[in-house]
Amino acid sequence: MWSGLRNTVRWGAACLIAPTRLPRWYAGRRRLGGRWGLILRYHRVIPADEPLALYRIGIGADLFKTQVAWLASRYRIVSLQEFLWWLETEKTPTTDLAVLTFDDGYTDNLTEAVPVLQSHGLTAAFYISAAGLDDAMPYWPEILGKALELTEAQTIAPDPAHEWNTGWAIRTRQERARACLQMIARIRKLPAARIAEAMESTLEALGVERERALAASPRVLADHQVRTLAAAGFTIGSHTVSHPYLPAEDEDRQRSEIVESRRRLEQVVGGPVLDFCYPGGGYTAVTRRLVSAAGYRSATTTDAGVAGAGDDPFLLPRLGIGQALASNPIGRFSPVLLETEISGLFTAARRRLQAPPVRA
Ligand SMILES: [Zn+2]
Structure with missing residues (x-):
């Protein structure tokens, strides 16, 4: 729900500032500063x-x-x-x-x-x-998502041996979606061997066979x-x-x-x-x-930003495009939102808001 609200706020802000041509001006300024990519x-x-x-x-x-x-x-x-x-x-x-x-x-x-x-x-x-x-084996988050769809379990019990598992109620689709995203966020930066362990214990707790979840997951090339x-x-x-x-x-x-x-x-x-x-x-x-x-x-990262002059080719920033990034609240493409995101205006505003206060 919160991410939905956040996306609506971003879309609303983009609609408000677009007529001022501020994003276009900002993009031009960014180009003059050597950020064109x-x-x-x-x-x-x-x-x-x-x-x-x-x-x-x-x-x-x-x-x-x-x-x-x-x-x-x-x-x-x-x-x-x-x-x-x-x-x-x-x-x-x-x-x-x-x-x-x-x-x-x-x-x-x-x-x-x-x-x-x-x-x-x-x-x-x-x-x-x-x-x-x-x-063409699917990625583990896909298998986890499918297992949470297929399971008949209503809860995942907390496991003191695994600090990431604080337990989840998984009665409704909404609860399952939340459990899925939280679990992925908590284990994705662990060493691969520990992710494999986490997946094994979760599939067991859900009572879903790996093969079954795997068969229903999107494949890779x-x-x-x-x-x-x-x-x-x-x-x-x-x-x-x-x-x-x-x-x-x-x-x-x-x-x-x-x-x-x-x-x-x-x-x-x-x-x-x-x-x-x-x-x-x-x-x-x-x-x-x-x-x-x-x-x-070259190497690309998931660091948000626009590339350009002086960049390290092994640390290139990118702009991530998800379903919500460039669509309005009913899921249609919003050029105004994409243009504002691409201009770098939102990234700059976020950085400014997150920066520690400067003392005089
Ligand atoms: Zn990847």
């Missing part, structure tokens, strides 16, 4: 006929279609390679550039997003976790599908092997996730894989160094 971060593009799931990470296909048409009419959408060239030359392009990126490699990227992109002649980058190439994307000219980037939160892992494990995924993806696409994306936006100075040492040319 938007890297948009998508996840799933959800087919219109898919039943509404408890856990959804992405935007509806119809919304995506309208959004892309708008973006293509306003920005020069370029490949990651061209974007990096501009970054390196330290020149400012005459118009803002945008790069479209998709994390996690869901199959709907190929079936829903790619036809829309191709109809506009646009390119994009897809970040793939190599573990899914062989078995298998190797031949990633090859199809690469052959169509899209950029394939690495999103590690198993999508761990890298700062929670030791240096050797981080290195093998970063190096092995590149090796495996290069085998699949038959060419160099040069771009990396930190799973869950998690990185440290060590992670950054390992990515650079592994021979990549």
